[in-house]
Amino acid sequence: MRRLALLVFLILVATTYLVGCGDVTYAQPTETETPDSVAATEEEKEPTEFALHDLEQQTIDQFERLAPSVVYVTNIGVRRIGFSRDVTSIPQGSGSGFIWDKNGTIITNFHVVNGASDVEVTLADGSVWKAKPVGFEPEKDLAVIKIEAPADQLKPIPVGKSNGLKVGQHVMAIGNPFGFDHTLTTGVISGLDREIRSPTQRPIQGVIQTDAAINPGNSGGPLLDSNGRLIGMNTAIFSPSGAYAGIGFAVPVDHIGRSVPEILEHGKVTKPGLGLTIASPDVTRRLNIDGLLLLSLVPDGPAEKAGLRATARTRFGEVRLGDVIVRLDETRVKTVDDLFRFLDTKKVGDKVTVEYVRENKTEKVDVVLERVN
16 A cells, blocks of 8 residues: 555656656736836837828928018007107008019008008018008009018019919918918818909909908918919908908909009009099989989090080079980999999990980990099
8 A cells, every 4th residue: 555655656746747847838927918008009109200191281381481471561650649749650550461572562451551651561580671652552452562671581472363263272371360470371262253342442343252261460461372372462351240250352363463563663553434423322312313323524534525414504503414324335334333343344445335314315425435543
Protein backbone atom coordinates (compact mmCIF):
# COMPACT_ATOMS: atom_id res chain seq x y z
CA MET A 1 0.00 0.00 0.00
CA ARG A 2 2.82 2.34 0.81
CA ARG A 3 4.52 1.42 -2.44
CA LEU A 4 1.34 2.26 -4.38
CA ALA A 5 1.04 5.66 -2.68
CA LEU A 6 4.69 6.44 -3.41
CA LEU A 7 4.21 5.48 -7.07
CA VAL A 8 1.20 7.82 -7.44
CA PHE A 9 3.15 10.67 -5.82
CA LEU A 10 6.10 10.26 -8.21
CA ILE A 11 3.75 10.24 -11.24
CA LEU A 12 2.08 13.49 -10.07
CA VAL A 13 5.44 15.23 -9.59
CA ALA A 14 6.65 14.21 -13.03
CA THR A 15 3.41 15.43 -14.70
CA THR A 16 3.67 18.81 -12.98
CA TYR A 17 7.23 19.20 -14.15
CA LEU A 18 6.31 18.45 -17.75
CA VAL A 19 3.43 20.97 -17.77
CA GLY A 20 5.52 23.71 -16.17
CA CYS A 21 8.63 23.28 -18.29
CA GLY A 22 7.23 22.44 -21.69
CA ASP A 23 6.76 24.68 -24.74
CA VAL A 24 3.27 25.85 -23.70
CA THR A 25 2.95 29.65 -23.60
CA TYR A 26 0.55 31.18 -21.16
CA ALA A 27 -1.63 34.06 -22.32
CA GLN A 28 -0.99 37.21 -20.41
CA PRO A 29 -3.94 38.70 -18.58
CA THR A 30 -5.88 41.26 -20.72
CA GLU A 31 -5.45 44.75 -19.34
CA THR A 32 -8.69 46.62 -18.73
CA GLU A 33 -8.86 49.71 -21.10
CA THR A 34 -9.24 52.75 -18.91
CA PRO A 35 -10.76 56.04 -20.18
CA ASP A 36 -7.30 57.59 -20.16
CA SER A 37 -5.89 54.89 -22.38
CA VAL A 38 -8.85 55.23 -24.81
CA ALA A 39 -8.39 59.01 -24.99
CA ALA A 40 -4.69 58.59 -25.64
CA THR A 41 -5.43 56.24 -28.51
CA GLU A 42 -7.98 58.65 -30.04
CA GLU A 43 -5.56 61.55 -29.71
CA GLU A 44 -2.97 59.56 -31.63
CA LYS A 45 -5.50 59.02 -34.42
CA GLU A 46 -6.50 62.75 -34.72
CA PRO A 47 -4.71 64.84 -37.37
CA THR A 48 -2.20 67.27 -36.01
CA GLU A 49 -3.58 70.09 -38.25
CA PHE A 50 -7.23 71.00 -38.97
CA ALA A 51 -8.06 70.13 -42.60
CA LEU A 52 -10.02 72.79 -44.55
CA HIS A 53 -12.52 72.00 -47.24
CA ASP A 54 -11.65 73.22 -50.71
CA LEU A 55 -14.43 75.84 -50.66
CA GLU A 56 -13.27 77.13 -47.28
CA GLN A 57 -9.70 77.44 -48.46
CA GLN A 58 -10.83 79.23 -51.61
CA THR A 59 -12.83 81.76 -49.57
CA ILE A 60 -9.86 82.35 -47.25
CA ASP A 61 -7.52 82.84 -50.19
CA GLN A 62 -9.92 85.27 -51.88
CA PHE A 63 -10.38 87.32 -48.70
CA GLU A 64 -6.65 87.59 -48.05
CA ARG A 65 -6.10 88.65 -51.65
CA LEU A 66 -8.96 91.18 -51.78
CA ALA A 67 -8.97 92.72 -48.29
CA PRO A 68 -6.20 95.24 -49.17
CA SER A 69 -8.47 96.64 -51.91
CA VAL A 70 -11.20 97.58 -49.40
CA VAL A 71 -11.00 100.84 -47.44
CA TYR A 72 -12.66 102.44 -44.43
CA VAL A 73 -14.32 105.78 -45.23
CA THR A 74 -14.99 108.32 -42.47
CA ASN A 75 -17.30 111.30 -42.91
CA ILE A 76 -15.94 114.23 -40.88
CA GLY A 77 -18.30 117.00 -39.85
CA VAL A 78 -17.77 120.34 -38.14
CA ARG A 79 -19.55 121.21 -34.91
CA ARG A 80 -19.55 124.46 -32.95
CA ILE A 81 -18.31 124.21 -29.35
CA GLY A 82 -21.01 125.50 -27.01
CA PHE A 83 -21.83 129.16 -27.61
CA SER A 84 -18.33 130.07 -28.74
CA ARG A 85 -17.13 130.67 -32.26
CA ASP A 86 -14.75 127.74 -32.01
CA VAL A 87 -15.51 124.64 -34.07
CA THR A 88 -14.22 121.12 -33.91
CA SER A 89 -14.12 118.28 -36.42
CA ILE A 90 -15.88 115.09 -35.41
CA PRO A 91 -16.68 111.83 -37.22
CA GLN A 92 -20.36 111.89 -38.14
CA GLY A 93 -20.56 108.65 -40.05
CA SER A 94 -18.55 105.92 -41.68
CA GLY A 95 -18.78 103.41 -44.47
CA SER A 96 -16.75 101.36 -46.87
CA GLY A 97 -15.17 101.81 -50.27
CA PHE A 98 -12.77 100.15 -52.67
CA ILE A 99 -9.68 101.11 -54.62
CA TRP A 100 -10.40 101.64 -58.31
CA ASP A 101 -6.92 102.36 -59.70
CA LYS A 102 -3.29 103.07 -58.81
CA ASN A 103 -3.98 106.83 -59.06
CA GLY A 104 -5.77 106.79 -55.71
CA THR A 105 -9.34 106.72 -57.02
CA ILE A 106 -11.74 105.41 -54.38
CA ILE A 107 -15.34 104.41 -55.07
CA THR A 108 -18.02 104.60 -52.38
CA ASN A 109 -21.68 105.54 -51.91
CA PHE A 110 -22.80 109.14 -52.23
CA HIS A 111 -24.75 108.87 -48.98
CA VAL A 112 -21.55 107.86 -47.13
CA VAL A 113 -19.76 111.15 -47.91
CA ASN A 114 -22.72 113.49 -48.43
CA GLY A 115 -22.59 116.55 -46.18
CA ALA A 116 -19.00 115.96 -45.07
CA SER A 117 -16.62 118.85 -44.46
CA ASP A 118 -13.75 116.37 -44.80
CA VAL A 119 -13.41 112.73 -45.74
CA GLU A 120 -10.75 110.33 -44.43
CA VAL A 121 -9.80 107.03 -46.01
CA THR A 122 -8.09 104.31 -43.98
CA LEU A 123 -6.22 101.68 -45.97
CA ALA A 124 -5.78 98.05 -44.94
CA ASP A 125 -2.27 98.83 -43.66
CA GLY A 126 -3.75 101.31 -41.16
CA SER A 127 -2.55 104.46 -42.90
CA VAL A 128 -5.04 107.34 -42.97
CA TRP A 129 -5.38 109.73 -45.92
CA LYS A 130 -7.39 112.88 -46.57
CA ALA A 131 -9.69 112.38 -49.55
CA LYS A 132 -10.75 114.97 -52.09
CA PRO A 133 -14.08 114.74 -53.91
CA VAL A 134 -13.82 114.11 -57.66
CA GLY A 135 -17.50 113.92 -58.52
CA PHE A 136 -20.82 112.35 -57.71
CA GLU A 137 -23.82 110.70 -59.29
CA PRO A 138 -26.44 111.00 -56.54
CA GLU A 139 -29.09 109.44 -58.79
CA LYS A 140 -27.16 106.16 -58.53
CA ASP A 141 -25.77 106.76 -55.01
CA LEU A 142 -22.25 106.86 -56.44
CA ALA A 143 -19.30 108.94 -55.24
CA VAL A 144 -15.75 109.13 -56.57
CA ILE A 145 -13.06 110.47 -54.24
CA LYS A 146 -9.28 110.50 -54.44
CA ILE A 147 -6.32 110.11 -52.08
CA GLU A 148 -2.65 110.93 -52.66
CA ALA A 149 -1.25 107.63 -51.43
CA PRO A 150 1.81 106.06 -53.10
CA ALA A 151 0.96 103.62 -55.87
CA ASP A 152 2.71 100.74 -54.08
CA GLN A 153 0.20 101.08 -51.22
CA LEU A 154 -2.78 100.86 -53.56
CA LYS A 155 -4.19 97.56 -54.75
CA PRO A 156 -7.06 98.09 -57.24
CA ILE A 157 -9.93 95.68 -56.94
CA PRO A 158 -10.43 93.20 -59.83
CA VAL A 159 -13.46 94.33 -61.85
CA GLY A 160 -15.92 91.80 -63.22
CA LYS A 161 -19.29 92.37 -64.85
CA SER A 162 -22.89 92.25 -63.68
CA ASN A 163 -24.41 91.37 -67.02
CA GLY A 164 -25.11 87.64 -67.12
CA LEU A 165 -25.28 87.06 -63.36
CA LYS A 166 -27.52 84.23 -62.18
CA VAL A 167 -29.66 83.82 -59.07
CA GLY A 168 -27.93 81.32 -56.81
CA GLN A 169 -24.35 82.39 -57.55
CA HIS A 170 -22.12 82.55 -54.48
CA VAL A 171 -21.01 86.05 -53.47
CA MET A 172 -18.85 87.73 -50.84
CA ALA A 173 -19.20 91.14 -49.21
CA ILE A 174 -16.28 92.89 -47.54
CA GLY A 175 -16.80 96.05 -45.51
CA ASN A 176 -16.82 97.77 -42.15
CA PRO A 177 -20.20 97.12 -40.49
CA PHE A 178 -20.62 99.04 -37.25
CA GLY A 179 -16.94 100.01 -37.49
CA PHE A 180 -15.59 96.44 -37.54
CA ASP A 181 -13.11 96.86 -40.36
CA HIS A 182 -12.62 94.27 -43.10
CA THR A 183 -15.51 92.05 -42.14
CA LEU A 184 -16.27 89.22 -44.57
CA THR A 185 -19.76 87.85 -45.11
CA THR A 186 -20.90 85.34 -47.71
CA GLY A 187 -24.14 84.40 -49.38
CA VAL A 188 -25.78 84.06 -52.76
CA ILE A 189 -27.44 86.27 -55.32
CA SER A 190 -31.07 86.18 -54.20
CA GLY A 191 -32.56 88.26 -57.01
CA LEU A 192 -31.78 90.42 -60.02
CA ASP A 193 -33.23 93.53 -61.67
CA ARG A 194 -34.50 94.93 -58.37
CA GLU A 195 -35.25 98.62 -57.91
CA ILE A 196 -34.36 100.84 -54.95
CA ARG A 197 -34.46 104.58 -54.25
CA SER A 198 -31.40 106.80 -54.48
CA PRO A 199 -30.75 109.66 -52.03
CA THR A 200 -32.49 111.91 -54.59
CA GLN A 201 -35.49 109.53 -54.55
CA ARG A 202 -34.84 108.67 -58.18
CA PRO A 203 -35.21 104.92 -58.87
CA ILE A 204 -32.05 102.86 -59.32
CA GLN A 205 -32.76 99.98 -61.69
CA GLY A 206 -31.06 96.65 -62.27
CA VAL A 207 -29.98 96.30 -58.64
CA ILE A 208 -28.55 93.01 -57.33
CA GLN A 209 -30.25 91.43 -54.30
CA THR A 210 -28.18 89.27 -51.94
CA ASP A 211 -28.54 87.50 -48.61
CA ALA A 212 -24.89 88.12 -47.69
CA ALA A 213 -25.06 90.05 -44.42
CA ILE A 214 -24.98 93.80 -45.06
CA ASN A 215 -25.28 96.21 -42.14
CA PRO A 216 -24.74 99.93 -41.50
CA GLY A 217 -21.09 100.56 -42.37
CA ASN A 218 -21.09 98.12 -45.31
CA SER A 219 -22.34 100.86 -47.62
CA GLY A 220 -19.91 101.54 -50.44
CA GLY A 221 -18.08 98.23 -50.06
CA PRO A 222 -17.69 95.62 -52.80
CA LEU A 223 -19.92 92.70 -53.62
CA LEU A 224 -17.73 90.03 -55.23
CA ASP A 225 -18.33 86.84 -57.15
CA SER A 226 -16.73 83.51 -56.21
CA ASN A 227 -13.69 84.36 -58.36
CA GLY A 228 -13.08 87.55 -56.38
CA ARG A 229 -14.27 89.97 -59.08
CA LEU A 230 -16.31 93.10 -58.36
CA ILE A 231 -19.93 92.69 -59.45
CA GLY A 232 -21.59 95.44 -57.41
CA MET A 233 -21.36 98.08 -54.69
CA ASN A 234 -23.28 97.33 -51.49
CA THR A 235 -25.73 100.18 -51.07
CA ALA A 236 -28.88 99.44 -49.10
CA ILE A 237 -30.77 96.93 -47.01
CA PHE A 238 -34.44 96.21 -46.54
CA SER A 239 -35.12 95.96 -42.83
CA PRO A 240 -37.84 97.13 -40.45
CA SER A 241 -35.22 97.44 -37.68
CA GLY A 242 -32.43 99.02 -39.74
CA ALA A 243 -30.16 96.01 -39.20
CA TYR A 244 -29.50 92.91 -41.30
CA ALA A 245 -32.66 91.03 -42.24
CA GLY A 246 -31.38 88.89 -45.10
CA ILE A 247 -32.15 91.34 -47.90
CA GLY A 248 -29.35 93.56 -49.18
CA PHE A 249 -28.90 95.46 -52.43
CA ALA A 250 -25.88 96.35 -54.57
CA VAL A 251 -25.59 98.78 -57.49
CA PRO A 252 -24.35 96.71 -60.47
CA VAL A 253 -20.73 97.14 -61.53
CA ASP A 254 -21.64 97.65 -65.19
CA HIS A 255 -23.22 100.97 -64.28
CA ILE A 256 -20.27 101.93 -62.08
CA GLY A 257 -17.91 101.12 -64.93
CA ARG A 258 -19.81 103.47 -67.28
CA SER A 259 -20.08 106.34 -64.81
CA VAL A 260 -16.62 106.43 -63.19
CA PRO A 261 -14.63 107.36 -66.34
CA GLU A 262 -17.07 110.20 -67.05
CA ILE A 263 -16.85 111.47 -63.48
CA LEU A 264 -13.06 111.33 -63.59
CA GLU A 265 -13.10 113.41 -66.78
CA HIS A 266 -15.97 115.83 -66.17
CA GLY A 267 -16.72 115.63 -62.45
CA LYS A 268 -20.25 114.41 -63.15
CA VAL A 269 -22.29 112.13 -65.38
CA THR A 270 -23.96 113.61 -68.43
CA LYS A 271 -27.70 112.97 -68.29
CA PRO A 272 -30.00 113.03 -71.35
CA GLY A 273 -33.25 114.90 -70.99
CA LEU A 274 -36.29 116.40 -72.69
CA GLY A 275 -35.99 119.82 -71.09
CA LEU A 276 -39.32 119.96 -69.27
CA THR A 277 -40.99 120.03 -65.87
CA ILE A 278 -44.00 117.87 -65.10
CA ALA A 279 -46.82 118.17 -62.56
CA SER A 280 -46.75 116.25 -59.28
CA PRO A 281 -48.82 113.07 -58.87
CA ASP A 282 -51.23 114.93 -56.55
CA VAL A 283 -52.03 117.46 -59.28
CA THR A 284 -52.54 114.89 -62.02
CA ARG A 285 -54.65 112.76 -59.68
CA ARG A 286 -56.93 115.69 -58.82
CA LEU A 287 -57.29 116.56 -62.50
CA ASN A 288 -57.86 112.90 -63.42
CA ILE A 289 -54.97 112.99 -65.89
CA ASP A 290 -53.36 109.69 -66.89
CA GLY A 291 -49.91 110.76 -68.03
CA LEU A 292 -47.22 113.42 -67.62
CA LEU A 293 -48.71 116.93 -67.54
CA LEU A 294 -46.20 119.52 -68.78
CA LEU A 295 -45.88 122.50 -66.43
CA SER A 296 -42.95 124.30 -68.04
CA LEU A 297 -40.34 123.91 -70.76
CA VAL A 298 -36.65 124.81 -70.78
CA PRO A 299 -36.21 127.76 -73.18
CA ASP A 300 -34.79 126.49 -76.46
CA GLY A 301 -34.72 122.99 -74.98
CA PRO A 302 -35.55 119.74 -76.79
CA ALA A 303 -39.27 119.74 -75.93
CA GLU A 304 -39.75 123.39 -76.87
CA LYS A 305 -37.87 122.92 -80.15
CA ALA A 306 -40.16 120.01 -80.98
CA GLY A 307 -43.27 122.16 -80.47
CA LEU A 308 -44.57 120.70 -77.20
CA ARG A 309 -46.69 123.07 -75.13
CA ALA A 310 -46.59 123.73 -71.37
CA THR A 311 -49.31 124.82 -68.95
CA ALA A 312 -49.89 128.58 -69.12
CA ARG A 313 -52.39 131.33 -68.46
CA THR A 314 -54.35 132.82 -71.30
CA ARG A 315 -54.73 136.58 -71.77
CA PHE A 316 -58.07 136.26 -70.01
CA GLY A 317 -56.41 134.80 -66.90
CA GLU A 318 -57.61 131.27 -67.44
CA VAL A 319 -55.29 128.28 -67.00
CA ARG A 320 -54.63 126.36 -70.19
CA LEU A 321 -53.35 122.91 -69.39
CA GLY A 322 -50.24 121.78 -71.19
CA ASP A 323 -49.66 118.69 -73.25
CA VAL A 324 -49.91 115.31 -71.52
CA ILE A 325 -47.19 112.84 -72.52
CA VAL A 326 -48.56 109.29 -72.52
CA ARG A 327 -45.87 107.32 -74.36
CA LEU A 328 -42.14 107.54 -75.13
CA ASP A 329 -41.30 105.32 -78.09
CA GLU A 330 -43.17 102.14 -77.17
CA THR A 331 -43.06 102.75 -73.40
CA ARG A 332 -46.22 103.80 -71.55
CA VAL A 333 -45.45 106.57 -69.04
CA LYS A 334 -47.68 107.68 -66.20
CA THR A 335 -45.31 108.88 -63.47
CA VAL A 336 -41.97 110.65 -63.11
CA ASP A 337 -40.44 107.27 -62.20
CA ASP A 338 -41.56 105.92 -65.57
CA LEU A 339 -39.84 108.90 -67.21
CA PHE A 340 -36.59 108.34 -65.30
CA ARG A 341 -36.58 104.63 -66.05
CA PHE A 342 -36.94 105.37 -69.74
CA LEU A 343 -34.24 108.06 -69.77
CA ASP A 344 -31.82 105.72 -67.97
CA THR A 345 -31.78 103.58 -71.11
CA LYS A 346 -30.91 106.52 -73.39
CA LYS A 347 -27.99 108.80 -74.11
CA VAL A 348 -27.52 112.36 -75.35
CA GLY A 349 -28.37 112.62 -79.04
CA ASP A 350 -30.91 109.79 -79.12
CA LYS A 351 -34.15 110.51 -80.99
CA VAL A 352 -37.34 109.71 -79.09
CA THR A 353 -40.90 109.57 -80.39
CA VAL A 354 -43.16 111.41 -77.95
CA GLU A 355 -46.86 110.61 -77.97
CA TYR A 356 -48.97 113.25 -76.23
CA VAL A 357 -52.53 114.44 -75.79
CA ARG A 358 -53.49 118.06 -76.56
CA GLU A 359 -57.09 119.20 -76.30
CA ASN A 360 -58.33 115.59 -76.40
CA LYS A 361 -56.35 114.80 -79.55
CA THR A 362 -53.43 112.34 -79.61
CA GLU A 363 -50.38 113.45 -81.56
CA LYS A 364 -46.76 112.35 -82.01
CA VAL A 365 -43.49 114.23 -82.45
CA ASP A 366 -39.80 113.29 -82.55
CA VAL A 367 -37.55 114.86 -79.89
CA VAL A 368 -33.74 114.70 -79.79
CA LEU A 369 -32.46 114.25 -76.24
CA GLU A 370 -29.97 116.84 -75.03
CA ARG A 371 -27.62 117.14 -72.06
CA VAL A 372 -29.25 118.35 -68.86
CA ASN A 373 -27.57 119.50 -65.64
